[in-house]
Amino acid sequence: MIRHTEEFKQEAVRIALTSGLPRGRVASDLGIGKSTLGKWLSQHRPSDQEVAPQADLARENERLRLENRILKEERDVFKKGHAVLREPAVVRFAFVENWRHVWPVETMCRVMQVSPRGYRSWRSRPTSRRERTDLKVLAHIREHDRLSLGSYGRPRMTMELKEAGLDVGERRVGRLMRINGIKPVRTRRHKVTTDSNHHLGVAPNLLEGDFAAPAPNQKWAGDISYIWTSEGWLYLAVILDLHSRRVVGWAVSDRMKKDLAIRALDMAGRLRQPPGGCIFHSDRGSQYCSHDYQKKLESYGLRPSMSGKGNCYDNASVETFFKSLKAELIWRHSWPTRRQAEAAIFQYINGFYNTRRRHSYLGGIIPRPSAPDSCRVLLGART
Numbered sequence: 453m454i455r456h457t458e459e460f461k462q463e464a465v466r467i468a469l470t471s472g473l474p475r476g477r478v479a480s481d482l483g484i485g486k487s488t489l490g491k492w493l494s495q496h497r498p499s500d501q502e503v504a505p506q507a508d509l510a511r512e513n514e515r516l517r518l519e520n521r522i523l524k525e526e527r528d529v530f531k532k533g534h535a536v537l538r539e540p541a542v543v544r545f546a547f548v549e550n551w552r553h554v555w556p557v558e559t560m561c562r563v564m565q566v567s568p569r570g571y572r573s574w575r576s577r578p579t580s581r582r583e584r585t586d587l588k589v590l591a592h593i594r595e596h597d598r599l600s601l602g603s604y605g606r607p608r609m610t611m612e613l614k615e616a617g618l619d620v621g622e623r624r625v626g627r628l629m630r631i632n633g634i635k636p637v638r639t640r641r642h643k644v645t646t647d648s649n650h651h652l653g654v655a656p657n658l659l660e661g662d663f664a665a666p667a668p669n670q671k672w673a674g675d676i677s678y679i680w681t682s683e684g685w686l687y688l689a690v691i692l693d694l695h696s697r698r699v700v701g702w703a704v705s706d707r708m709k710k711d712l713a714i715r716a717l718d719m720a721g722r723l724r725q726p727p728g729g730c731i732f733h734s735d736r737g738s739q740y741c742s743h744d745y746q747k748k749l750e751s752y753g754l755r756p757s758m759s760g761k762g763n764c765y766d767n768a769s770v771e772t773f774f775k776s777l778k779a780e781l782i783w784r785h786s787w788p789t790r791r792q793a794e795a796a797i798f799q800y801i802n803g804f805y806n807t808r809r810r811h812s813y814l815g816g817i818i819p820r821p822s823a824p825d826s827c828r829v830l831l832g833a834r835t
Contacts, residue, residue: 658757
């Protein structure tokens with residue numbers, strides 16, 4: 453049996469108390485049993501010189517933990533409420549009121565640069581007429597934000613409210629939207645779908661960047677985009693009338709072939725029956741340059757026009773539609789099947805984009821259907 457000196461026992465106890473390592477690890481490193489180390493620790497009586505530093509360390513750790521918690525709360529409050537820091541005190545009081553169940557009132561008041569006493573006084577006062585009006589306007593903003601699929605910013609939201617009979621200005625609408633975190637969702641990475649590496653014929657650019665059309669069926673534009681589903685890519689071809697920005701033809705497929713673009717064109721041709729000389733503008737993709745597609749354009753009396761090579765701005769109107777579709781619908785959900793995505797696109801085009809959405813290009817005006825559109829037969833073709 454190994455007999456350890458008193459000095460060794462004290463050193464083992466000191467290491468166990470100060471190293472922060474598990475008791476079993478310390479015992480293994482010292483070559484003793486865990487129960488032996490436990491026995492030495494139970495026999496140990498710390499001196500006053502040992503107790504004082506440990507108590508000081510515990511108090512310092514507690515202080516640091518409290519300080520860290522307060523700093524984290526202040527950071528979170530600032531991230532959520534930095535938009536209202538320049539607003540009047542009543543707006544900052546309202547922010548504190550809305551989030552008082554999440555963070556301490558004193559912390560929020562400190563970050564919002566208002567006094568807790570002022571907040572309590574504001575809370576006990578009756579609601580002013582302006583605040584009551586703000587609440588009414590905010591209720592309408594939330595409703596129109598839902599109806600617009602969360603796509604409207606301050607200008608178009610103001611137009612919606614005025615049409616609903618509310619006499620409000622953009623600044624007030626913007627303030628209420630900003631305070632309540634209501635804003636349109638944008639941005640995603642672009643995926644190139646145009647295959648211009650071919651030896652097919654290319655038509656001249658008849659639009660030359662002029663996307664304005666004085667009447668329907670004078671200028672059309674088409675393009676192809678993509679939607680990811682759990683079953684794989686779903687490709688979408690659309691055709692827009694540049695006068696109203698309405699979708700007049702569309703089709704979907706799991707392959708990006710020329711028949712996809714042709715089916716969208718057939719839908720637009722049957723729906724609108726365009727007069728001779730209507731311009732159809734597209735990029736230089738092989739689908740649009742193919743002999744079959746050009747022959748189909750000729751049968752409808754359409755004049756082909758194509759963008760400059762590598763210039764996405766030459767077809768900006770259709771790119772804008774795709775961006776709106778993806779920001780307002782596609783990117784907000786996951787799509788288990790292509791069929792589900794197709795049904796959602798159908799509802800978006802017929803139930804919102806063509807019928808209710810305000811277009812910035814048109815000055816916020818909701819496009820009205822021309823006579824052939826009134827039947828609403830935009831039922832997307834798919835393979």
